[in-house]
Amino acid sequence: MKPKRISILLQVLLVFVTVLALLETAHAQGASARQVVTLEVLELNRIDINMMSLTLTIQDANAQAGITIPAANSDGVLFWTTNGENKKITVASSNASPRFELKLMAVDVTPRAGVPVPEIIFNDTQTKDFITGVTKTSGRCQIRYTASAPIQAGVGRETYVITYTITGS
Amino acid sequence: MLTAIIRSLRGQTLALSVLVIVLASETSQAQPVDVRGGNQTLSITTGFAGGEPVAVTNTNSALRYRRQAQTSKITVRTSCPGQNFNLSVEAQGVTRGVAAPAVQLVNGMLDTDFIVNIPNSGFRQTTVTLLYTASATFAQGNSAEFGNDVHTVTYTILAQ
Amino acid sequence: MKRPARLLFPVLLSVYVLAASSESVQAQTYGSDFHRVTVTVATITLLQTNIGSINLSITGSSVIAGQDLMTVSDQSSTLLWGTNSSGKKVTVRTNLAAPKYSLKVAAINPTSGTAASEVTLSTTSTDFLLNIGRSSGSCAIRYTALALASQGTGSDVHTITFTITNQ
Numbered sequence: 306m307k308p309k310r311i312s313i314l315l316q317v318l319l320v321f322v323t324v325l326a327l328l329e330t331a332h333a334q335g336a337s338a339r340q341v342v343t344l345e346v347l348e349l350n351r352i353d354i355n356m357m358s359l360t361l362t363i364q365d366a367n368a369q370a371g372i373t374i375p376a377a378n379s380d381g382v383l384f385w386t387t388n389g390e391n392k393k394i395t396v397a398s399s400n401a402s403p404r405f406e407l408k409l410m411a412v413d414v415t416p417r418a419g420v421p422v423p424e425i426i427f428n429d430t431q432t433k434d435f436i437t438g439v440t441k442t443s444g445r446c447q448i449r450y451t452a453s454a455p456i457q458a459g460v461g462r463e464t465y466v467i468t469y470t471i472t473g474s
Numbered sequence: 475m476l477t478a479i480i481r482s483l484r485g486q487t488l489a490l491s492v493l494v495i496v497l498a499s500e501t502s503q504a505q506p507v508d509v510r511g512g513n514q515t516l517s518i519t520t521g522f523a524g525g526e527p528v529a530v531t532n533t534n535s536a537l538r539y540r541r542q543a544q545t546s547k548i549t550v551r552t553s554c555p556g557q558n559f560n561l562s563v564e565a566q567g568v569t570r571g572v573a574a575p576a577v578q579l580v581n582g583m584l585d586t587d588f589i590v591n592i593p594n595s596g597f598r599q600t601t602v603t604l605l606y607t608a609s610a611t612f613a614q615g616n617s618a619e620f621g622n623d624v625h626t627v628t629y630t631i632l633a634q
Numbered sequence: 635m636k637r638p639a640r641l642l643f644p645v646l647l648s649v650y651v652l653a654a655s656s657e658s659v660q661a662q663t664y665g666s667d668f669h670r671v672t673v674t675v676a677t678i679t680l681l682q683t684n685i686g687s688i689n690l691s692i693t694g695s696s697v698i699a700g701q702d703l704m705t706v707s708d709q710s711s712t713l714l715w716g717t718n719s720s721g722k723k724v725t726v727r728t729n730l731a732a733p734k735y736s737l738k739v740a741a742i743n744p745t746s747g748t749a750a751s752e753v754t755l756s757t758t759s760t761d762f763l764l765n766i767g768r769s770s771g772s773c774a775i776r777y778t779a780l781a782l783a784s785q786g787t788g789s790d791v792h793t794i795t796f797t798i799t800n801q
Contacts, residue, residue, distance in 0.1 A: 337797040341687040344779045345789040353699035384700025388783040443702040506665030513670040523680035524714030608673040612770045616677045616718045623673040630666035
């Protein structure tokens with residue numbers, strides 16, 4: 306090919322490339338805008354209860370058996386949510402040496418939201434497992450308290466502060 | 475008597491002709507007002523998102539005007555059928571006379587004062603810069619949809 | 635007889651001068667000139683956000699115990715536009731083809747045009763603002779992220795593109 310033809314070809318190519326570049330620049334500058342959005346989800350654990358206080362009253366007895374009739378309450382509902390893995394819900398009482406007997410049991414636990422342990426007796430302040438196997442889930446259960454009092458415990462009043470915690474296994 | 479008048483007129487006609495020629499030649503030396511720099515184009519090409527297009531200015535043309543027998547002024551008007559955009563003009567560097575504030579050029583406008591109080595002495599002619607400013611809003615659209623605005627801008631010098 | 639003839643020249647000259655000056659007073663215009671001034675306005679289309687990056691973080695306050703769904707919203711950024719063409723709209727899309735969580739976007743309180751319904755972002759352009767032809771304006775951008783507790787922890791990074799296009 307003659308040098309003159311090559312020169313013309315190069316010039317045409319240059320003009321074509323320039324026009325393309327200008328068109329691209331105009332598009333990028335004018336017709337669009339960009340924004341980077343980062344969404345971060347960290348480990349979150351949330352636990353809540355619908356009833357902040359309740360009273361159990363033992364007011365009846367079985368004369369033939371010689372025992373008081375236990376009082377029960379299932380009005381409380383416990384809720385939890387976690388997006389973490391291998392969590393459990395524990396429970397602890399503030400009453401180190403109770404005079405009466407208070408038991409706790411989880412009832413109607415949301416399927417696949419955790420595994421309830423058998424009934425817990427609050428006879429000290431030790432933290433006890435309440436629901437285990439809580440992984441990336443949300444759930445709820447009824448909290449059933451059962452209070453009983455031996456005859457020899459007499460009459461009186463006791464207060465328990467019960468603390469529920471969602472924590473690592 | 476008639477012959478005497480005619481004879482007398484011959485000589486004086488010559489004098490009168492000389493006067494007329496002198497006047498005419500002075501007129502042909504320079505226009506009373508003269509737009510210099512030719513036709514102009516102002517192109518609005520960019521703007522601000524959330525704002526308006528950026529106005530553009532042009533100072534590539536000038537106006538030359540001559541001293542007149544009386545104090546005079548220059549007016550401006552435009553003709554721009556179907557005008558869509560905004561155009562204003564202002565005289566810059568005025569030393570003979572007083573420049574008016576920027577005049578908005580609107581199709582159908584009356585002659586509007588542009589430079590006033592031009593003295594009838596102290597100079598022969600002077601030149602000032604014409605500062606044109608074109609602006610538009612996004613709502614006014616673009617030339618592709620509405621066409622360009624072509625103004626015929628006329629400057630007139632007259633006794634004040 | 636010579637005297638009247640001699641007086642004739644000054645008389646005629648006076649008449650000429652008077653006539654000339656009277657004409658001048660009548661017209662008052664000494665001259666005029668014109669030129670043509672053309673104003674052109676290019677097609678201008680502008681779009682920008684006032685903030686380049688947004689961080690959304692689902693925190694404890696976004697979580698309700700017992701609920702799987704966790705949400706967080708951000709309305710801190712603004713979209714600004716200007717177009718002198720008619721029949722335009724703004725669309726939105728993300729570059730993230732398979733996000734772990736759901737991200738929605740909506741135009742809030744546009745100063746001109748009409749906000750489209752809140753959309754879940756995908757790689758397909760979806761209407762964000764309608765009828766913005768020949769206007770300039772702004773609107774708040776509201777992002778709403780939805781994560782399920784059952785989806786666990788993690789993060790998504792979206793590059794969101796807003797585009798002005800023909801309606």
